[in-house]
Amino acid sequence: MPFSPGKQLILLAVSWVVYGIIHSLLASESVKHLAKRLFPNGFRAYRLVYNLLAGLLLLVPLGLMARYPGELLWRWPGGLRWIMDGAAIAALAGFAFSLRMYDNAEFLGLRQLSCPPHEADTTPPMSLSMAHRFVRHPWYFYGLVIVWTREMNAALLTSAIIITLYLIIGSRLEERKLVACYGEAYRDYQRHVPALIPRPWRYLSREQADRILALANPPGISEPDRSSHQ
Numbered sequence: 001m002p003f004s005p006g007k008q009l010i011l012l013a014v015s016w017v018v019y020g021i022i023h024s025l026l027a028s029e030s031v032k033h034l035a036k037r038l039f040p041n042g043f044r045a046y047r048l049v050y051n052l053l054a055g056l057l058l059l060v061p062l063g064l065m066a067r068y069p070g071e072l073l074w075r076w077p078g079g080l081r082w083i084m085d086g087a088a089i090a091a092l093a094g095f096a097f098s099l100r101m102y103d104n105a106e107f108l109g110l111r112q113l114s115c116p117p118h119e120a121d122t123t124p125p126m127s128l129s130m131a132h133r134f135v136r137h138p139w140y141f142y143g144l145v146i147v148w149t150r151e152m153n154a155a156l157l158t159s160a161i162i163i164t165l166y167l168i169i170g171s172r173l174e175e176r177k178l179v180a181c182y183g184e185a186y187r188d189y190q191r192h193v194p195a196l197i198p199r200p201w202r203y204l205s206r207e208q209a210d211r212i213l214a215l216a217n218p219p220g221i222s223e224p225d226r227s228s229h230q
Contacts, residue, residue: 003068005068005070005071005154008064008068008070008155009068009070009154009155009158011064011068012061012064012065012068012155012158012159013158013162015060015061015064016061016158016159016162016163016166017162019057019058019060019061020162020166020169020170022053022057023054023057024169024170024173026050026053026054027050027174028173029177032046044112044113044115045109045112045113046109046112047106047107047108047109047112048108048109048110048112048113049109050109051108051109061159064155065155065156065159068155069153069154069155069156070153070154070155070158071153071154072151072152072153073152073153073154073157074151074152075151076149076151081151084149084150085149087145087149088145088146088149088150090145091141091142091143091145091146091149092142092146094131094138094142095139095142098129098131098138098139098142101129101130101131103124106124123181125213125216125217126181126182126185126186126212126213126216126217127213128189128204128209128212128213132193132209133193133203133204133205133206133209134193134198134203134204135193135194135195135196135197135198136171136175136189136190136193136194136195136196137167137171137174137195137196140167140170140171140196141196141197141198143163143167144163144164144167144196144197147159147160147163147164148160148164167196168196171195171196172195175190175195182216183216184215185212185213185215185216186216188212188215189204189212192204192208192212
């Protein structure tokens with residue numbers, strides 16, 4: 001017996017919440033420390049396994065969205081549709097361009113496979129790309145633009161609301177770890193740059209970014225050509 005539209009949306013919402021909980025738990029320091037104790041030699045594969053699980057688990061809510069799209073709620077009228085599509089394309093371009101600023105082998109967990117076990121979870125020096133001078137989590141910002149510029153059906157709106165809440169909560173949890181890693185330098189960065197939505201009056205000049213990086217990375221630690229967070 002098929003679910004009613006309301007139950008379908010509840011099931012979709014629950015699948016997103018469960019995904020967010022599992023994703024956050026696996027990224028937490030306590031779970032990583034436990035995995036390191038239980039599998040000291042295999043911990044090098046933790047990041048790779050984490051990414052694979054994240055991709056597989058994501059298929060559940062995406063599949064529910066495709067199966068139960070729900071009622072069409074709104075379409076962007078006229079020229080506004082072109083503006084929204086343009087914003088989404090710009091966000092995709094920003095995401096693609098930003099990939100050049102990350103160590104993608106490390107982000108995916110491939111580089112860790114070839115390093116000694118005790119180096120598999122080391123903290124890289126703090127670095128700031130051009131995008132990070134305007135928003136602390138550019139990938140999250142790009143994701144929000146893409147999600148909220150789409151024409152909405154019930155399933156997509158439900159997903160957009162939960163994804164937005166997850167990114168807000170997740171960015172705060174992530175920043176606790178970044179403050180613990182980089183101390184006053186990251187707090188200074190937080191004071192100058194917004195977390196998720198860029199604002200024209202809040203950004204870092206190149207000189208300000210260099211000052212924060214000098215505070216975060218003591219002499220003798222070189223800055224890699226990658227960003228330390230999303």
